Amino acid sequence: MYVLRLLYIDTAVKSKLMDEWVLPESHTKHRVAIDRLEQLRVFLLASEGSKEQSYKLNPKFQKQLRQALASGGAPPKDPLPSNIAVRLPSSAELDSYAMKQWEGVLLQLVSTAFPESSHDISRDRFVIETFQRAKLLDSGMKLTEAGFQFLLMDTSYQLWQIVREYISATEDRGINNVELIRFLLELGFHVVGQPYNRDTLSNTEQTVLEELKVLGLVQLQQGMKHRWFIPTKLATNLATSLSDVSSRYQSDGFIIIETNFRLYAYTSSKLQIQILRLFARIEYLLPNLTVGTLNRESIQTAFASGISADQIITFLQQNAHPYYAQKQPSVPETVSDQIRLWETDSNRVKLVPACYYDDFPSMEIFESVCTFAGDRNGLVWQDSSKRRLIVQADLHDEIHVDIVSTQDYAKSILQCVIISLKGCACNFYIL
């Protein structure tokens, strides 16, 4: 609104004047809004000689926005001529297509974790490369700790991470980065389910589209003369901010957990079963139902691969069956507590590679070393009565230098004193 007010004002507006636009009680909101606009460089601070602050709209932004408003904005990419009879997929079909493709991608990731159960999954070289870049897979095609955690995230987060890696990967392949980002953003603003012409796109965009198809962002179709692409729901995800979409693309929950650690999952998706396999022991596989149990062994394997108890519990909560999701809490307390207990059980012993120091000649040196290590967050333990302390091993070299220099300093002071007291019958214990 501030922007619209200022749109056709060319001179700077005094900030005091702007303060008067708002009611006194919403003054803080006003300040936040102004600050944010300033950070975005939409507002420029202009204080020409006068003491009062005044703001001006960024001239480039002003010009573009005026143009956009006046001309109504050009349509992003030419929609398909309407005279072609096209059977468009319904939005439900499109959604399931997108989810199917996306699951396929994730399945490729999971399949590396359980090689014995995945021989029927085709692998896409480009997908695997992206995973390896994102360090979700290591070079030996094994799922890393980050990879395990990645699987339990929600879809929009996963999508963002993959697309980000994808963008950085294309740099190496010589695709123009700017062009790619522009295209991805444009895609985000397309209308879901509407066909857009593919023939007018540049070569780069064509190849990008092929790969986005693998990710399930677009569906490609071919007609007699034309080829077109249809953005899916996942694509619009790209242009929306992360915070408000985080839960929107969750598919319906399917997990029921009983207090006796039995887990029933109403799903036929291979991906979801594989994810469950990460931390549960699967007992029966029925066409639309999977039965498993959570036990110490299965949860410990999950911990060993780097998944934390909280991640398991949030995953179970997010995917709780609708009937159970209404209940509070959706995961029985006995189960979530037990999972947390198992976690603390596996972390009963804390081991820190460290260095032990003792025999400090004076309290000052001891204290100076303590503060030195404390400042670097490396102090593990100290005992001032016996003047001993333990610091992290990687700080040893620095500490060594510190101790030596403090000792030199102390020595030199002592020596000065000795010289000045020469002749007096004093006994000094030199370090």
Added chain:
Amino acid sequence: MVNAIKGCYIECDIPMAQLIVHMNESMPNAHKFIIHVLDETRLFVQENAVDMIRKKIHEFCDSNTFEKPSA
């Protein structure tokens, strides 16, 4: 002069500390690994013993938990 010893610092609950001390005592003299017992829950041990300690603790925990025999 200040002494410095490289090693590994262990912090755990009392029973675990006792277990580690017991492990140390059952070792032949040449293989004793505890350098200092700092207090009831803190120990300072040799670096090369860490993997062995970790393994032993794991074994101990496993033998200590009851698993319901699966049907």
